Amino acid sequence: xxxxxxxxxxxxxxxxxALGDVSLDIQEGEFVCFxxxxxxxxxxxxxxxxxxxxxxxxxxHQKGRDVSALPPxxxxxxxxxxxxxxxxxxxxxxNVGYGLVNRRMPRADIAFRVEELLDLVGLPDxxxxxxxxxxxxxxxxxxxxxxxxxxxxxxxxxxxxxxLDARVRLRLRHEIKALQRRLGxxxxxxxxxxxxxxxxxxxxxxxxxxxxxxxxxPQEIYRRPTSSFVADFVGxxxxxxxxxxxxxxxxxxxxxxxxLPQDGLALGKDVRVCIRPExxxxxxxxxxxxxxxxxxxxxxxxxxSFCRANLRVRAEPKLALTxxxxxxxxRDLGVQTxxxxxxxxxxxxxxxxxx
Amino acid sequence: xxxxxxxxxxxxxxxxxxxVMRAGVLALxxxxxxxxxxxxxxxxxKGFEDRDGRFVGPANFITYFSTPALFDSALNSIYVAVVATxxxxxxxxxxxxxxxxxxxxxxxxxQGISLIPIFAPSLLPGIALIYLFxxxxxxxxxxxxxxxxxxxxxxxxxxxxxxxxxxxxxTALATADARLYEAAEVLGTRKLRVFLTVTLPGAKYGLxxxxxxxxxxxxxxxxIPKVIGGNYNVLATDVYKQVIGQQNFSxxxxxxxxxxxxxxxxxxxxxxxQRQQVASLxxxxxxxxxxxxxxxxxxxxxxxxxxxxxxxxxxxTAVWGSLIKYWPYNLSLTLDNYDFGKFDANGWxxxxxxxxxxxxxxxxxxxxxxxxxxxxxxxxxxxxxRGVVQFLAFLPMAVPGLVLGLGxxxxxNAAGNPLNFLYGTMAILVINCVAHFYTVGHLTxxxxxxxxxxxxxxxxxSLKVPVWRTFGRVIAPICxxxxxxxxxxxxxxxxxxxxxxxxxxxxxxxLASVAAVNIEExxxxxxAAALCVVIVLTSAAVKALHVLADRFALGRLQAxxxx
Numbered sequence: 001x002x003x004x005x006x007x008x009x010x011x012x013x014x015x016x017x018a019l020g021d022v023s024l025d026i027q028e029g030e031f032v033c034f035x036x037x038x039x040x041x042x043x044x045x046x047x048x049x050x051x052x053x054x055x056x057x058x059x060x061h062q063k064g065r066d067v068s069a070l071p072p073x074x075x076x077x078x079x080x081x082x083x084x085x086x087x088x089x090x091x092x093x094x095n096v097g098y099g100l101v102n103r104r105m106p107r108a109d110i111a112f113r114v115e116e117l118l119d120l121v122g123l124p125d126x127x128x129x130x131x132x133x134x135x136x137x138x139x140x141x142x143x144x145x146x147x148x149x150x151x152x153x154x155x156x157x158x159x160x161x162x163x164l165d166a167r168v169r170l171r172l173r174h175e176i177k178a179l180q181r182r183l184g185x186x187x188x189x190x191x192x193x194x195x196x197x198x199x200x201x202x203x204x205x206x207x208x209x210x211x212x213x214x215x216x217x218p219q220e221i222y223r224r225p226t227s228s229f230v231a232d233f234v235g236x237x238x239x240x241x242x243x244x245x246x247x248x249x250x251x252x253x254x255x256x257x258x259x260l261p262q263d264g265l266a267l268g269k270d271v272r273v274c275i276r277p278e279x280x281x282x283x284x285x286x287x288x289x290x291x292x293x294x295x296x297x298x299x300x301x302x303x304x305s306f307c308r309a310n311l312r313v314r315a316e317p318k319l320a321l322t323x324x325x326x327x328x329x330x331r332d333l334g335v336q337t338x339x340x341x342x343x344x345x346x347x348x349x350x351x352x353x354x355x
Numbered sequence: 356x357x358x359x360x361x362x363x364x365x366x367x368x369x370x371x372x373x374x375v376m377r378a379g380v381l382a383l384x385x386x387x388x389x390x391x392x393x394x395x396x397x398x399x400x401k402g403f404e405d406r407d408g409r410f411v412g413p414a415n416f417i418t419y420f421s422t423p424a425l426f427d428s429a430l431n432s433i434y435v436a437v438v439a440t441x442x443x444x445x446x447x448x449x450x451x452x453x454x455x456x457x458x459x460x461x462x463x464x465x466q467g468i469s470l471i472p473i474f475a476p477s478l479l480p481g482i483a484l485i486y487l488f489x490x491x492x493x494x495x496x497x498x499x500x501x502x503x504x505x506x507x508x509x510x511x512x513x514x515x516x517x518x519x520x521x522x523x524x525x526t527a528l529a530t531a532d533a534r535l536y537e538a539a540e541v542l543g544t545r546k547l548r549v550f551l552t553v554t555l556p557g558a559k560y561g562l563x564x565x566x567x568x569x570x571x572x573x574x575x576x577x578x579i580p581k582v583i584g585g586n587y588n589v590l591a592t593d594v595y596k597q598v599i600g601q602q603n604f605s606x607x608x609x610x611x612x613x614x615x616x617x618x619x620x621x622x623x624x625x626x627x628x629q630r631q632q633v634a635s636l637x638x639x640x641x642x643x644x645x646x647x648x649x650x651x652x653x654x655x656x657x658x659x660x661x662x663x664x665x666x667x668x669x670x671x672t673a674v675w676g677s678l679i680k681y682w683p684y685n686l687s688l689t690l691d692n693y694d695f696g697k698f699d700a701n702g703w704x705x706x707x708x709x710x711x712x713x714x715x716x717x718x719x720x721x722x723x724x725x726x727x728x729x730x731x732x733x734x735x736x737x738x739x740x741r742g743v744v745q746f747l748a749f750l751p752m753a754v755p756g757l758v759l760g761l762g763x764x765x766x767x768n769a770a771g772n773p774l775n776f777l778y779g780t781m782a783i784l785v786i787n788c789v790a791h792f793y794t795v796g797h798l799t800x801x802x803x804x805x806x807x808x809x810x811x812x813x814x815x816x817s818l819k820v821p822v823w824r825t826f827g828r829v830i831a832p833i834c835x836x837x838x839x840x841x842x843x844x845x846x847x848x849x850x851x852x853x854x855x856x857x858x859x860x861x862x863x864x865x866l867a868s869v870a871a872v873n874i875e876e877x878x879x880x881x882x883a884a885a886l887c888v889v890i891v892l893t894s895a896a897v898k899a900l901h902v903l904a905d906r907f908a909l910g911r912l913q914a915x916x917x918x
Binding site: 050051052054055056057058059068069070071072073074075077078079081083085087088089090098099101102103130131132146147149150152 | 363364365366367368369370371372373808810811813814815816817818819820821824828829832833913914915916
């Protein structure tokens, strides 16, 4: 049985439905990310799991126990907020030990545990400092240590990295992930940053308009999005308007492209044909490759390690496409604005969605 | 196929925290009902009774409005309040503008001087004006006639109201975004246009608020018209005359209700206007720091000097008058006027009574207001009861002290009231004081609490720490500056108030400000001035102590604020 079972969870504010009939299972020890744009209901779902903003209807079982109607204090979780919510007037040590003092633990044991936790998050020498004397990244680690102090069964992270600058964010991503793996604590993280979700999560729950769009491991979410929303929200994507001619052939602006067999879609219907910029093939095209497309390079946006190329289809100049060209490729083929090239759209990389 | 059952709504159980907090909110609602709601209700009921307590419907109101002597006071009150407001607001605006937008030498001194009147009972400016322009006034010849009446009231009110208006307007003007001014400058806008299109709209809400506060202060003040009003009757003095002079409590209640109307209207308008206001200063705003500009700075320095001279002059006159043997015939100095036993049976006791009441109000009032604001702010759900508390906490702001005091007589002195034993004790004075000044303390505490991360309670709950422990270990220590502000506010107001307590003291619990009124009434102006001076010194000393403590002692307690 799943560690956390969420069934038919609905949350309404007046007439606005923030969460509509959401069901989800989370396994013990899993690291799950709730990913979505702001207002998609991901934070609402997290706060319902914590009991901070209880759902309007639906049930939540944690480790087989029905916690649906319990106030937060009677549930088993630790939480870290974007704002850190560290108590500014208490030292780092007192912050971390805040939940332990209440458990009638001997003082020496508390001190030992606090030291252990601060070692764990890499801040061994900060016991006596006040939060204001620490950097943002350090404060967030203290908040993490405080949330873990009471060894909760479930760790909830509400956009924990959003308030930090880019470099610190990258480092903390790895540290949090490593820590979670080491402790094996079931963890749910809310984020709007797809890169964060892709690098950290065992499974990603993509949400939109108060409902779950897709659940799956990062690779799957990225490679096989099941809706055009997920395809658009996670990573970059080209969307081409087309029509499904046969189950494995789409036409786009008079051009035909082979694709994988599409079962769920009716023939003759308008569809959106998608391909990721990095999947557009340029080099070593065999003579008989399918979906070959002569294009002209409209312009090149230098992004650093690669260039994002805006391409125009020569047969149909209104049809635009972006592709990622590595620096090597640009050098080797002498690509520049106005260059004429042949590219290919591999059929197994094409995704087709109903409009 | 299964039928979709309607989802069963989740009813979340209450934790121990929730229960305790809700019980607290409920208790607070009961306390506020007893100290604010029921006394006001008694007052309203009394207005519809005759002298013997029989219900007579609107008869008293008919008498009131058909008796020109009574009704004229209402018009007088409004007239005085409008004129005083029309003078104070531009004066205070210019002063506040100078403090915030010009480079003044000794700016801190000008700021400090503008606050002086807060520490004085309102009858002090009245007494000082009598020394200068009264029947025996030194400068009486300048005016041609004695100052008693309309002119005297207005001038004294200007002195009394300046600090309140200046504080509000300086706050409004201080929160300006420098980028707006830079944009205007870059666009080559003329100064007058910048003032009219940037400065004034930015201070709009401050101006409205200041005008309403001054209007309410003037119309509800009792000390000034009592001392210098002469034959010019206003509502506040009428209430006093009906109750103390003629023992006509029903008519007193009616006049009190009439007095309640303009104060309540001003209050409601202010709340409505404030609700319109959106935060003009975003986190990204760049604070405006005035740059030196010789001509402008010189002009404003001169202006502020004149106003400051007026304020200091009035205070100095009162101090000087209190040290004079026999004004204006024997101007040699003496301390005889401070031997209060010669003028009033209570002697110095009334001063110690005032101290006792002020300390009591500061201690119990601050505790009640802060804990109350916390309960009301942090209790989950329970919206109805929290709304009741919020309403009762805001009510005192709209109720003049005299009216609340009168309500206290009717409520606590009623034969069947089990709280009757409080009547005539120090306790009822403290309670009345806390109730009268409840709103500002509640607002100060609420504002401070709103600035605290709302997730502190969530974190505590996840760590299974009871809310009251987090209150004691985190919330209260963080809010210490606000808590001290409330305590000082209560202390100073308790020391200086006349109107809210004048009906409630007993011979044993007479207060210094009341004694000053009585002594002045008996004709010994010098001793009344001396009492006022003692009150000013005490409240100013406590404030000075607060500032010093803030700077030095608290620095150590608040080490965590330093980076």
